[in-house]
Each structure stands twice: as structure tokens, then as C-alpha cells.
């Protein structure tokens with residue numbers, strides 16, 4: 450039977466797991482186990498804690514004391530926190546207890562190694578400036594509990610992450626970026642200059658959301674968990690690598706890699722004009738947007754694009770088919786273009802380009818869906834569809 454009895458702070462407690470969950474359940478002191486997941490123990494309520502196996506971080510036994518660490522929520526809507534159940538094992542031989550811990554870990558990690566080799570970058574300047582505190586108090590304890598090897602660098606200046614990623618050793622299981630999207634942008638551009646660029650691009654990048662927008666984390670983990678640093682740390686340990694498109698863009702002679710969005714007009718100004726409002730978190734973008742819309746600053750652009758789809762309902766059909774697994778993701782990813790290869794231009798290509806030349810308030814191009822919690826800018830975007838989604842706000846008369 451897959452159950453262990455421990456003495457946890459004077460209370461006899463049963464630990465067991467099945468293929469979905471790990472259960473911690475106080476039992477009767479006389480050793481008679483309650484058979485369900487809630488009951489009456491003495492004159493107080495006995496509660497069984499059910500933890501999804503995905504949230505189990507580690508289990509070990511040392512000198513007859515077992516310790517299981519896992520992430521739990523205090524309430525349905527609250528964020529995850531690291532918790533520990535520990536106690537002396539009752540009437541069990543040590544070999545069986547060791548095997549029980551191994552079996553729990555095997556189920557919780559589905560055979561993967563919990564103890565990962567991680568390169569961690571922390572940007573103390575991002576968002577509200579709380580990255581260092583969040584990392585030390587919440588994220589690092591989770592990695593250490595899982596037995597990870599950590600190589601941590603706190604960035605000291607803008608551009609620092611480019612330098613680190615450019616020189617980075619290969620062989621990390623993941624590159625953990627404790628910041629917002631700006632630092633991820635730097636990391637990708639550093640990797641783009643790496644001596645072994647293709648291999649370096651294969652190291653998964655895992656965001657821990659401590660910036661302002663945190664679009665990448667929201668897109669990976671969803672609205673409930675996208676801003677939860679513990680959920681993001683869990684993703685580092687348990688997530689599966691996901692391939693995503695990158696864009697290359699050139700401004701003057703400078704070529705850069707972009708992963709989320711490029712924008713022109715007031716949406717670009719918002720980011721820059723609200724730098725002094727960092728203390729507000731992502732609310733700074735809402736304030737900036739309202740101010741800019743009232744000012745209605747016109748932006749002249751000329752845009753040439755190869756249009757794949759303009760019909761919104763057909764875009765939704767494609768999205769639903771992918772989500773339902775009816776249409777497969779692209780089986781092979783095109784190889785990376787070298788930095789000196791210029792994309793074809795409207796004048797050099799025979800393919801059909803659509804030209805747009807009217808005054809606008811903003812043009813937003815990229816992948817999503819979210820660029821921040823309040824802005825689902827690219828609702829039908831898929832990570833690997835090979836497309837850049839473009840939305841344009843023309844200036845319309847209010848008369």
C-alpha cells in the first residue's frame with residue numbers, strides 16, 4: 450500500500466499519493482486511519498490536504514525523518530507558496546521509505562530529473578524594483594528544494610544581459626530570467642551574437658515575472674498564474690520546452706531580434722513616457738495610453754506587408770482548430786537566417802505586398818496574445834505559426 454505514517458509535530462499523519470495527487474491527512478492517534486479526506490479528529494476538524502502531483506517539489510528521508518516539499522494555495526484565487534510536511538517515520542524500514550520518496554518524485558516529475566542546472570539572471574531594476582526580494586524569498590528556495598545547481602547573476606546595468614548571454618556556457622538546462630520582457634529581449638539578442646548561436650538558442654528561456662508588463666510569462670502561464678513568481682519557478686522545474694517564432698528587425702545598420710512586439714506611434718511613446726511611473730507596475734501603461742489618446746498625436750507611416758489573412762472569423766477558426774488539436778503545429782522549424790541576409794523588400798520580390806500609407810495613432814506588430822495583463826494585443830496569435838500579427842489604429846474623425 451502506497452501509504453506512510455509519520456509523526457508530524459505530535460500528530461500521526463498519513464502520506465500517500467496516486468497518479469494525480471499527493472495527500473497529507475492527519476489520522477487518529479490510536480493508529481486508526483480515517484478513510485476519507487475529511488473527518489473529525491478529537492474535537493477539531495481533521496483536514497486532508499490534496500496537492501496536485503505537479504506541485505510536489507521534493508521528497509527525501511534523512512535519519513528516519515521524511516520531508517516533502519510542495520506548492521500550495523491558501524485560497525482558490527491566491528498565489529502559490531512553498532510548504533513542507535516533515536516528521537519521523539513510524540514503524541517502517543528505511544529501504545521502503547527511501548523507495549517511497551523515489552516513487553513520489555518519479556510520479557511528480559514524470560521521470561525527468563528534478564535537480565536542474567540553471568543560469569539565473571535577476572534584474573533588480575525591473576518593474577517595481579522587487580525582483581531581488583522575490584527571488585531570494587520565494588523563487589530560490591524552490592530551486593534549492595529541488596536540488597538545482599544555480600549560477601546567479603544580478604544585472605548591474607542596461608545591456609548587461611546581452612553581454613552575459615553572448616558569453617554564456619552551453620549545457621544549462623534553462624536560462625531563468627527574473628525580470629520583465631525587456632531583459633528577455635536582451636538575452637535573445639545576446640544569444641544571437643553567441644559563438645554557438647544555434648545551440649545557445651536551444652536552451653529554454655524561463656521568465657519569472659518581476660517586470661512591468663511580463664507578457665511572456667502571461668502567455669506561458671495564463672492570467673491566473675502569469676504574475677505568480679512561484680508558479681513561474683514551478684514552470685522552470687516541470688515545464689516542457691515550447692518552440693516560438695522570433696522576428697529579426699533592422700533599424701539603420703542595427704539588426705535586432707524581437708520576440709513579442711514592435712510598435713510605432715503612441716503605444717511606443719507610452720513605454721518611454723511612463724518610465725518615471727515604474728512604481729505603479731503595469732498601471733503605468735493604462736495611464737500613458739489615456740494621456741496619449743487624449744493628445745491624439747498623429748504618426749505618419751508607410752507599411753508594406755504580405756497579408757496571409759484579414760478575415761477575423763477565419764483567424765478564430767484557425768486558432769480553435771489548433772487548440773482542439775485538429776491542425777498540427779508546423780513539424781519543422783525553418784533554420785535561422787544569418788545576420789547578414791536581408792529579407793526581400795517590396796521592390797525586389799515578385800510576391801504580392803500590400804501597402805498602407807495613412808496617418809495612424811499606432812501600429813502594433815508581434816506575437817502574443819498578451820503584452821501585459823490589461824492588453825491582449827494579439828488574441829489569435831500562436832507561438833509557432835510563423836506569422837506576425839499586425840493591428841493598426843487609424844486616426845478617425847470624431848465629427
Ligand SMILES: Nc1ncnc2c1ncn2[C@@H]1O[C@H](COP(=O)(O)OP(=O)(O)OP(=O)(O)O)[C@@H](O)[C@H]1O
Pocket residue numbers: 572573574575576577604605606607608609627628629630631632633635659660661662663664
Ligand atoms: N541594474 C540595472 N540598472 C538599470 N537598468 C537595468 C539594470 N539591469 C537591467 N536593466 C535594464 O532594465 C530594463 C527593463 O527591465 P525589465 O524588462 O526587467 O523590466 P520592465 O521594463 O519593468 O518590464 P516589462 O519589459 O515586462 O514591461 C532592461 O531592458 C535592462 O536594459
